Amino acid sequence: MKDKTLLKLSLAISIAGMIALFVLTETMEAxxxxxxxxxxxxxxxxxxxxxKSVRQSNGISFLTIADDSGYIxxxxxxxxxxVKKGSTAEVFGKVSIYNGKKQLEVxxxxxx
Amino acid sequence: MFLQTIAAIxxxxxxxxxxxxxxxxxINLVAVLIVSLAAKISEVPSEYAAIAIISxxxxxxxxxxxxxxxxxxxxxxxxxxxxxxHRLVFEGKGYExxxxxxxxxxxxxxxxxxxxxxxxxxxxxxxxxxKGYIGVIxxxxxxxxxxxxxxxxxxxxxxxxxxxxGVIVLGMPLLKEPLLPLLSGLFGVSTLxxxxxxxxxxxxxxxxxxxxxxxxxxxxxxxxxxxxxxxSFLPGMGPSQIAILGAKLFRGLGDKGYVILVGGLxxxxxxxxxxxxxxxxxxxxxxIVAVSQIMPAFSRTFFLIASATCLVAAGISTILTxxxxxxxxxxxxxxxxxxxxxxxxxxxxxxxxxxxxxxxxIVLITSTALGIACGEMETAKxxxxxxLLVPVMLFFLA
Numbered sequence: 001m002k003d004k005t006l007l008k009l010s011l012a013i014s015i016a017g018m019i020a021l022f023v024l025t026e027t028m029e030a031x032x033x034x035x036x037x038x039x040x041x042x043x044x045x046x047x048x049x050x051x052k053s054v055r056q057s058n059g060i061s062f063l064t065i066a067d068d069s070g071y072i073x074x075x076x077x078x079x080x081x082x083v084k085k086g087s088t089a090e091v092f093g094k095v096s097i098y099n100g101k102k103q104l105e106v107x108x109x110x111x112x
Numbered sequence: 113m114f115l116q117t118i119a120a121i122x123x124x125x126x127x128x129x130x131x132x133x134x135x136x137x138x139i140n141l142v143a144v145l146i147v148s149l150a151a152k153i154s155e156v157p158s159e160y161a162a163i164a165i166i167s168x169x170x171x172x173x174x175x176x177x178x179x180x181x182x183x184x185x186x187x188x189x190x191x192x193x194x195x196x197x198h199r200l201v202f203e204g205k206g207y208e209x210x211x212x213x214x215x216x217x218x219x220x221x222x223x224x225x226x227x228x229x230x231x232x233x234x235x236x237x238x239x240x241x242x243k244g245y246i247g248v249i250x251x252x253x254x255x256x257x258x259x260x261x262x263x264x265x266x267x268x269x270x271x272x273x274x275x276x277x278g279v280i281v282l283g284m285p286l287l288k289e290p291l292l293p294l295l296s297g298l299f300g301v302s303t304l305x306x307x308x309x310x311x312x313x314x315x316x317x318x319x320x321x322x323x324x325x326x327x328x329x330x331x332x333x334x335x336x337x338x339x340x341x342x343x344s345f346l347p348g349m350g351p352s353q354i355a356i357l358g359a360k361l362f363r364g365l366g367d368k369g370y371v372i373l374v375g376g377l378x379x380x381x382x383x384x385x386x387x388x389x390x391x392x393x394x395x396x397x398x399x400i401v402a403v404s405q406i407m408p409a410f411s412r413t414f415f416l417i418a419s420a421t422c423l424v425a426a427g428i429s430t431i432l433t434x435x436x437x438x439x440x441x442x443x444x445x446x447x448x449x450x451x452x453x454x455x456x457x458x459x460x461x462x463x464x465x466x467x468x469x470x471x472x473x474i475v476l477i478t479s480t481a482l483g484i485a486c487g488e489m490e491t492a493k494x495x496x497x498x499x500l501l502v503p504v505m506l507f508f509l510a
Binding site: 003006007009010011012013014015017018020021022024025028030042043044092094096097098100107 | 147148150158201218276277280281283284285286288405406445471473475477479481482484485488489
């Protein structure tokens, strides 16, 4: 393929790809998991449950979220607002391993 | 204990050899798999998993020299994107390029490990001092790299587009292993496709010994250790960018000195990031993040074991790289470059599909297209590191 054609084509694909990725990010929903199932994955999940405990330290919030299937420790690198012990919430975040244990790195928490 | 440590090092060397020889397969990905495996197999103590990751990371920096020297060789007429290693390949001195890189890696590693007590003291004090200025320092160094280019507008465009792609991809919560398709496309698949399109061929290679002035050797090692240490404070900056800045600082290295510098930087960067984790509790790359996840308490004893692991892995990797590059340099000119490149692209695509799913394939296509655009614009590849630098700059400036 000629250099100029290849350049135009590659630029067009890269810009179109970026737009597609941006639109997908804005529109795709995280899959909802029970806590027991979330503990078996390592990806980005949505869980719904009851806040069993909330603790703040140096601007970091540590929570425990529970549902009928079990509980998970969650960490939010910010001060949590709008939820307290006993309230229910939808929690979005990434299941990761810390200290050899699964935890939820909270991206977004919405009181319900 | 001793036998288990040796087994962990050997396992790491085997993995590092595989990742190093497979273009596009990054150690971060394998490190994540080890962490996940270690969590499932409770019989394997986390120390051994960490040793395996460190050994793999060091081995990778030696073995990845072979594909980076012999594969992805650009069109020799495109002067701006021809790297010093490729110039040596065009002269039939690919084997010497590998020797120079390995020499840089091994000697710089020994020098940096010897200087680790000094670095630990410097890191501890400097960390708090530079913390607030990292974003500004990164912007200043990026501007310096762009000003250094002849085609500044093109370099700026590639940096900005890569930055935008990085921000989008790293902000996609549902994409698993985002760096795998992003970096494989920008630096791996695109280079191979350009090679296929230009019908680039590798001339017959001679196994010439390393011929370089002693003064250049010492200067290159000193610059690799100094620039590598400085680079430990600069997240998002790749070894190729630090090498350009290092070569500006230590002038007169020439092509061979530059090859030693790049080889040294890759390994020093990895070894010093372990020191950085011990001294300042900061993980500077994916492999070290994985180590920090399974070893939250990084004791002095484990730090010494980690340093010894680096030395053992480096020694064995040096021998392995030299032996394998002898074979590769002997046969590479007879290999059908097109078939080889297509096979590697197929492997990368398969790995991306398995690890990152269909979203990863879209990222791979997008980043490959941008990588091809960079090559066609005859702009140096290091500007595509904007994909990591822009998100890092935004994080530190926010």
